[in-house]
Amino acid sequence: MVIGAGIVGACSAAYLQRDAREVLLIDHGEPGMGASFGNGGIFSASSIVPVAMPGTLAKVPRWLLDPEGPLAIRWSYLPRLVPWLLRFAAASAPARVEAQARALRALLKDSAAHYAPLLRDAGAEALVRKQGMLYLYASEAAWRGDARAMDLRRRNGILIEDLERRTLAEREPDLGAAVTHARFIPDNGFTTNPLRLVQSLAQQLAARGARIAQERVLGFESNGQRITAVRTDRGRHPASAVVLAAGAWSKPLAAQLGDRVPLDTERGYHVIVKAPEKTLRAPAIFVDASFGITPMETGLRLAGTVELGGLEAPANWARTDAMLNHGRRILPGLLARHDESRLSRWLGFRPSLPDSLPVIGPSSRYRNAYYAFGHGHMGMCGAPLTGKLISELIAGKNPSIDISPFSARRF
Numbered sequence: 001m002v003i004g005a006g007i008v009g010a011c012s013a014a015y016l017q018r019d020a021r022e023v024l025l026i027d028h029g030e031p032g033m034g035a036s037f038g039n040g041g042i043f044s045a046s047s048i049v050p051v052a053m054p055g056t057l058a059k060v061p062r063w064l065l066d067p068e069g070p071l072a073i074r075w076s077y078l079p080r081l082v083p084w085l086l087r088f089a090a091a092s093a094p095a096r097v098e099a100q101a102r103a104l105r106a107l108l109k110d111s112a113a114h115y116a117p118l119l120r121d122a123g124a125e126a127l128v129r130k131q132g133m134l135y136l137y138a139s140e141a142a143w144r145g146d147a148r149a150m151d152l153r154r155r156n157g158i159l160i161e162d163l164e165r166r167t168l169a170e171r172e173p174d175l176g177a178a179v180t181h182a183r184f185i186p187d188n189g190f191t192t193n194p195l196r197l198v199q200s201l202a203q204q205l206a207a208r209g210a211r212i213a214q215e216r217v218l219g220f221e222s223n224g225q226r227i228t229a230v231r232t233d234r235g236r237h238p239a240s241a242v243v244l245a246a247g248a249w250s251k252p253l254a255a256q257l258g259d260r261v262p263l264d265t266e267r268g269y270h271v272i273v274k275a276p277e278k279t280l281r282a283p284a285i286f287v288d289a290s291f292g293i294t295p296m297e298t299g300l301r302l303a304g305t306v307e308l309g310g311l312e313a314p315a316n317w318a319r320t321d322a323m324l325n326h327g328r329r330i331l332p333g334l335l336a337r338h339d340e341s342r343l344s345r346w347l348g349f350r351p352s353l354p355d356s357l358p359v360i361g362p363s364s365r366y367r368n369a370y371y372a373f374g375h376g377h378m379g380m381c382g383a384p385l386t387g388k389l390i391s392e393l394i395a396g397k398n399p400s401i402d403i404s405p406f407s408a409r410r411f
């Protein structure tokens with residue numbers, strides 16, 4: 001049983017099915033309707049830079065004072081957030097950052113190769129494009145301020161090209177003069193529709209005999225050493241093995257499986273401009289405001305920023321307004337006439353660990369329970385190898401990479 005039908009759960013189920021396993025994929029929503037529905041859709045093998053970097057904490061007060069800044073905190077949630085923030089601060093130590101980046105590089109670097117058989121089986125290859133990705137800057141200060149992160153990427157073998165303004169204009173003619181500097185990473189790619197990608201994988205699973213159920217998982221039954229069944233709001237399902245890939249909803253279920261993990265949620269937003277007058281040819285990160293811009297089937301998607309406030313607080317749509325304002329700044333004429341009918345807004349929940357590493361591997365208590373959650377900003381890119389690792393563990397094989405950095409025991 002795979003709990004969670006987002007991109008990580010779908011890839012895990014697909015690799016298990018390719019290994020001749022009978023699979024039940026279960027989620028409280030429809031496949032792909034969680035974080036996978038609204039993310040930036042970028043397959044960013046360069047996303048090895050932890051959120052907690054040396055110097056990050058010093059920037060927080062300025063970010064919080066800026067209503068259009070990349071970070072917001074729901075102050076009513078702060079008492080519950082303090083333990084996570086303390087671990088976040090500890091994770092920003094230089095030696096830890098280097099180790100975290102190496103671990104993420106191993107997880108992400110061959111994403112395209114690990115996706116290839118799944119996309120081919122599902123007939124979904126047309127949904128994925130490898131056109132590289134831009135990092136855009138609106139000032140020399142932002143460009144220089146990002147040098148440490150770029151150096152960390154280069155030390156881990158990521159190719160980065162600094163672009164002259166003329167070259168950038170040739171690549172992306174709709175960009176305005178507000179963008180003063182740019183870098184290009186050729187090995188990244190994107191999907192034109194992350195929801196359709198997950199749905200395609202789920203449809204292929206069902207076509208090959210997997211069961212897909214829309215139920216809410218409540219708990220587990222065990223014989224003391226192994227999980228024997230999963231209890232849901234609809235009944236009981238016997239299970240020979242359990243994979244927990246429930247994203248931001250994984251924490252209480254992981255506790256039942258024997259591991260208390262400091263998982264929290266980054267509330268991420270997107271706004272889609274349908275039929276934009278100005279657009280991009282390839283995806284980009286606007287570094288000054290920390291959000292992504294991706295050309296998709298549904299329009300130009302502006303997605304990102306971080307709001308810390310848990311799963312229950314109502315949406316703050318001013319976060320999408322801020323991204324739209326920045327988008328109009330760097331793409332003049334993006335929305336020539338403001339028309340709400342051409343805008344689509346969304347709030348979702350990134351499952352985030354304070355050290356930016358997901359939890360991948362076995363439960364500490366049960367021999368047949370495994371974790372695959374907490375991928376934060378790199379779920380789309382980290383999903384296929386995560387799924388392959390899970391299938392290897394359940395088959396009793398040596399995993400393709402060292403998974404010790406992702407162990408739940410690290411907490």
